[in-house]
């Protein structure tokens with residue numbers, strides 16, 4: 394069946410990109426809306442592979458931060474041909490934008506999710522995988538994690554922002570919850586105002602488990618590239634509130650506060666997640 398799309402998003406210019414709709418939304422980055430999760434996964438794998446290649450060419454390494462949730466499954470194509478052979482995995486340094494303060498072998502661990510779904514399937518150098526210390530409190534784990542990142546900034550394994558003293562990750566990958574949270578930055582939570590630390594912690598996450606560590610907004614917004622990967626109708630309202638011009642009556646969702654200062658923001662959406670974007674109508 395031939396699918397026909399009619400899309401008019403105020404402030405956006407749309408151009409076809411493979412089977413996807415792609416456009417740039419004023420101030421809110423590039424939108425890539427995919428017809429299926431399979432296409433989204435292919436585009437995401439292409440995007441990550443391209444950024445890895447550029448970064449390895451320019452800096453000799455690729456410093457990438459992951460999140461938890463459905464993101465890891467959506468990155469699955471990286472474990473398959475051609476990416477499993479063409480990506481320079483030995484140059485990857487892996488971090489987590491957020492992690493749950495649980496044991497590494499716990500079902501809730503973002504490290505375990507990424508290890509099982511991605512890291513164990515490609516030739517990553519084990520010493521390049523920087524997971525949190527799971528044998529201390531969330532507060533101590535956040536401090537230690539920031540210390541590790543500071544050492545790697547000193548050696549420029551992670552680049553540094555020229556406008557803040559923050560680390561400049563080559564890529565930070567985020568999911569988004571139906572409440573608009575990204576990493577472990579939840580709506581109306583004081584953690585949104587954390588400006589002094591690079592990594593902080595919470596003990597009252599509304600999404601279990603309660604204890605987590607998270608990159609702060611200044612770190613996310615200092616990255617060279619940030620991708621927010623969102624699928625499913627249950628996220629459509631949050632996508633609308635995070636991207637469309639919705640006024641300033643309510644405090645912005647955490648996802649709306651993702652605004653890389655000099656870096657590039659890309660939204661990877663499926664059609665159901667994009668269904669409430671203003672002015673967009675899809676018909677088949």
Ligand SMILES: O=C(O)[C@H](O)[C@@H](O)[C@H](O)[C@H](O)COP(=O)(O)O
Nearest residue numbers: 460461462463568569570575576
């Ligand atoms: O540790 C976490 O809980 C995640 O990092 C979190 O930020 C996740 O990315 C979103 O909740 C979206 O998760 P889903 O894609 O599974 O809905």
